Amino acid sequence: MNEHRNMILAIVLSLLVLVGWSFVAERWFPTAQPQTQKVEDGKVKPLAPPSTSPAAPQALQARSAVIASTPRVRFQNSSISGSINLKGARIDDLVMLKHRITISKKSGPVPLLSPQGAKAASFVGFGWSGDGVAVPGPDTIWQANGSELAPGKPVALTWTNPAGLRFEIDLAVDDQYLFTVAQKVTNASPAPVALRPYLFASRAGRSHDVSSPTVHVGPIRVADGKADYEVSWQKVREAGPALNFSKSKGWIGFTDKYWLTALIPDGGTTNDFRHSDAGPYQADAAADQQVVQPGQTLQFKSQVFSGAKEKKALDGYENGGIELLSKSIDWGWFEWFMRPIFNLLNWLFKVTGNFGVAIICLTLIVRGLMFPIADRQFRSMAGMRRIQPKLKAIQERYKDDKVRLQQEMLNLYKQEKINPAAGCLPILLQIPVFYALYKVLMVSVEMRHQPFALWIHDLSAPDPATVLNLFGLLNFTPHGFLAIGVLPILLGVTMFIQFKLNPQQMDPVQQQMFSIMPWILMFVMAPFAAGLQLYWTVSNILTICQQWWLYKRYDLHYSDTHPVKT
Structure with missing residues (x-):
């Protein structure tokens, strides 16, 4: 009788472990990435990749068609390839050459940035704000002093408004995933102007990767020496038009499980995340407003990381002065032990x-x-x-x-x-x-x-x-x-x-x-x-x-x- 009772008790406890673990694991211990292969008739076949965004409206065009519709400056290094859109001065075409979409050898490289008007749009842009000043906008066509951006080969984009203010964006790229940007404005008008430079990262929808207490996915920022994993897609939505933060030094952007797009201003900026029911998610970094006197030039420097969260690359950028960039990998409490492993x-x-x-x-x-x-x-x-x-x-x-x-x-x-x-x-x-x-x-x-x-x-x-x-x-x-x-x-x-x-x-x-x-x-x-x-x-x-x-x-x-x- 005792043996039967012990067996029944053991089975009940085991079922509780199995069912209870399913609930615990879903929240605290997300399992592997979605299945990328299947076995059919003894052969391994790659599966199609999961969708990276909500279903696209019929008005959206193919990514290649949108890219071909605007003037561009090409860029390529050993890690990334793509182009900069001269309409609006946006980095909106970027694929990662070292990483394929599926396990198939015929699979293409993973696209990380895509232009507005295409499915899963995601891009980085630069601009200025000011009262009573004509500033470049999303429809502005910029002039480039070169047709190709490459390591050691920078490109400058320029546009001049009717009042004589010359806006310039100097772009450089290294051999991995980092762009260096210098936004300049030269006042050739007879009157002083007050301008505020900014940069932003926009994405049409949430990541298909699941965020959990052990693996953070979504909005992310580093402020004053600390990584903030508390900001979520839901918090940004609930905040209304904008989730604002006080002025700080660090970086802000969006992270997937394996990829990161981060805005890294040089110095302190005011940051926020934005989202509306009809709009995309957006991360902003804006400098203080400054007065540009006639004949003077205002300059605002920043960097943009857009690529794979490869540990060696992130550690290298940290050693080069980008604070806590490796924290974009959510190592968790046991980071001290995980890194050596x-x-x-x-x-x-x-x-x-x-x-x-x-x-x-x-x-x-x-x-x-x-x-x-x-x-x-x-x-x-x-x-x-x-x-x-x-x-x-x-x-x-x-x-x-x-x-x-x-x-x-x-x-x-x-x-x-x-x-x-x-x-x-x-x-x-x-x-x-x-x-x-x-x-x-x-x-x-x-x-x-x-x-x-x-x-x-x-x-x-x-x-x-x-x-x-x-x-x-x-x-x-x-x-x-x-x-x-x-x-x-x-x-x-x-x-x-x-x-x-x-x-x-x-x-x-x-x-x-x-x-x-x-x-x-x-x-x-x-x-x-x-x-x-x-x-x-x-x-x-x-x-x-x-x-x-x-x-x-x-x-x-x-x-x-x-x-x-x-």
């Missing part, structure tokens, strides 16, 4: 040439570092077996005095140098490594679309070899924790074997829970990145081999830690 994993990738092999090497390193702890655990187990007669004598002697019994047992453990809790340490120490790898796989663009072997062509997405639809033979696609791939199954099986080799728990309910938990975790881990599943599976296999060897080393037997019930 990422650096090690990236170094292993450069050595091996394969991120899957790098993850396996990382697992070997972690298990190697934890081996002394596991060795101590089995030494304690051997010691526990050795002192069983003494332990039973103490238990018999002080069976009616529980306080004295505990004291004598602790004295015995201390005398024999045995730590009964040593078995918990390997699991506890793996938690920060596991979480760090989870975050690295979640937020690092370096992991995006990285293949491993066989059917695993994207380690940052779930295992596509879904068993429930017989690897694509059945015409349906399981979702969430039902999309059980080969790696989650291997994870469950190896964890079951590992738990069987662990010392048996005394509590019958805990025994039942540990018997069921591997299969629960198989479902829980199904939606997570294949790289994380690979790490856990390999770690389980290494633990099984390690336990087998340690059993032999200390002349322990399965029956020593798993007594037969009588």
Whole structure:
């Protein structure tokens, strides 16, 4: 009767874990990026990318058609390619050459900026405001002193108003993702004018990436030495026409999981985010209004980052003076630990040439570092077996005095140098490594679309070899924790074997829970990145081999830690 009760209780608790985890994970632990591949008839096929914006009205034109409709200055370096729109002086055409839309080798580069009038419009613009002054606007046609912008080859855009004010935008680009901008106005009129230079970043809709308490996506800013992850799409909408901030030094923009567009003024500016029901989201950075006397020139310098959040590039820009740009990657509370894990994993990738092999090497390193702890655990187990007669004598002697019994047992453990809790340490120490790898796989663009072997062509997405639809033979696609791939199954099986080799728990309910938990975790881990599943599976296999060897080393037997019930 007790066995049936324990089994029912274990099943109920396991179901609570499975269902409860679904609610917790959705908010706190978003799973991998959307599936980028599927297996059909034994072949891996790339999936179409998810939509990056709401459905486009019929009035919108194709991106290429909008780009071709206005005069432009081309730019290209080793990382980005695109053009600057001379109508309105906007950077509104930018694709990232190192990153493809899908895992297909035929896929084109990821577009980050697109012109107004096209689907998923997103662009950066520059301007001035002033009372009683004719300033350039969105329909102004600028003149360029060159047809191509490239590293070491800047371009100047100019426009003169009827009163004689000459407006100029000097643009330069480096070999990665950074534009340097100098906005100038020269007053050739007979009267002083008051002008306020500004720059803005606009995007038509929200990101398709999901924002959560552990991975921030959406409006982002750095102000006076601190990254602000509290601003969300919802807060901007609820603020009405504008969500204003006091004057500060830093940067402002929009971040996706892997991409960033940031306005970086030189000096303090007033920032705000804007949104209206019929309009796009917009980030603004405006300098103080200044009076330009006749014959004088006013200059406002800034930088614009628009590209992939590659850690090496962001760190380089930080070292060059852009404050906390690497904070656009939401590392979280364990940043101090995650950065070394990422650096090690990236170094292993450069050595091996394969991120899957790098993850396996990382697992070997972690298990190697934890081996002394596991060795101590089995030494304690051997010691526990050795002192069983003494332990039973103490238990018999002080069976009616529980306080004295505990004291004598602790004295015995201390005398024999045995730590009964040593078995918990390997699991506890793996938690920060596991979480760090989870975050690295979640937020690092370096992991995006990285293949491993066989059917695993994207380690940052779930295992596509879904068993429930017989690897694509059945015409349906399981979702969430039902999309059980080969790696989650291997994870469950190896964890079951590992738990069987662990010392048996005394509590019958805990025994039942540990018997069921591997299969629960198989479902829980199904939606997570294949790289994380690979790490856990390999770690389980290494633990099984390690336990087998340690059993032999200390002349322990399965029956020593798993007594037969009588």
